Amino acid sequence: MEIKDKSKEEIILKAAEVEFMLKGFHGAKTTSIAKEAGVTHAMLHYYYRTKENLFNKVFETKVSLISDIIVRSFANSHMPLLERVKLTIESHFNFLVENQELPRFLINELISQPERRKIFENKIEDVIGIVIPALQKELDDEVLKGNIRAIKAFDLILDIVSLNVFVFVVFPIITSFDSLSGNTSDFFENRKQENVELIMRRLKK
Amino acid sequence: MEIKDKSKEEIILKAAEVEFMLKGFHGAKTTSIAKEAGVTHAMLHYYYRTKENLFNKVFETKVSLISDIIVRSFANSHMPLLERVKLTIESHFNFLVENQELPRFLINELISQPERRKIFENKIEDVIGIVIPALQKELDDEVLKGNIRAIKAFDLILDIVSLNVFVFVVFPIITSFDSLSGNTSDFFENRKQENVELIMRRLKK
DNA sequence: TTTCGTATTAACAATATTGTTAATCATTAC
């Protein structure tokens, strides 16, 4: 009756999202999802028929998110390259702050269920086919101008993604060690700067 | 009858290891493990009684591996710090070449089944309680001597582990894009150098 | 060779998990 009156269909999807992201396809149970959503599990099957169906809804949404962030992060602009790389790292990092479980979830499902790779590849392959060559050209130009040290676009991207993603992947585990737990937002802010620093020094002459 | 005559017990454990590492606790099925091992699934229960039991055998072995590599990688020596860091990165990387699925496996089980964290923490906490402070002291000394730029030991370790681990985590996915697939061992060798380069430049004045 | 313990199998049992159905309820349209 309140303003925030979501349909059961949506509530189920949200609960499914939480459970699938945390436990993966096989770890998640439809009964548990229904319970979490506060509905009978017949309801879940009424709206989504199968677990597979429900999972795909979540999965496709998440694959799209990844595709979006690649485009958004590496979009061209007229800023000098080094500044833009810095902004890219930061915006990618900020995206991860808002989507902390996303990389682990996708990587896992793609590895443990290779059947699902097609849908991922279709969404991504154009993007990398465009982004990487474009970035490579820019990098090569800057190298010729003597502004940066030579690097493969693919390596640069992998450097950035490795540094940015891995913190979030291990964060839940790190925090269970008291000796390592401190203020969360300080921790992330510090890591973001550390990552920028690392990449900048890699590129600068 | 040959020399390589492993007991069924061992064969089952090996098959379980493969399946658990790839699919995780919930994705792995005891029937499938038995099939892979070429034994009836009653055999599996005869030797290990429960799936939980069998899993724990694998899990504990893997946790020990991690604990070992931390000690081994960051062990003291009389080499100058920068050289030692370089060796550390390389030996950690080489370890991952031999244990490519290990990080993903452990991270996943620890996140999706927090019940299992205790056993991990117990094995690891001493190690980090010793390694990090020791490394920090050395780093601080070098900073005072003007040899390197200031850094937290924890950040340095996280930098190294992020760069080294992430390549292997995404490697199976990367290789499904034709545009990105090339010679595997060249790829790894190149990444190892890139990672060393990044960290060295982060530390050097 | 008998005896004893381990290994092995097939068949069964128990449980967990997913999916269906038929009956009921609620809401809106007529």
Added chain:
DNA sequence: GTAATGATTAACAATATTGTTAATACGAAA
């Protein structure tokens, strides 16, 4: 008011998965 439609429930059904058992085979020790 009632017919129609979608939402909801409980109860059931089917299947997948894990685990057990009882019977048997095998090999070594006595």
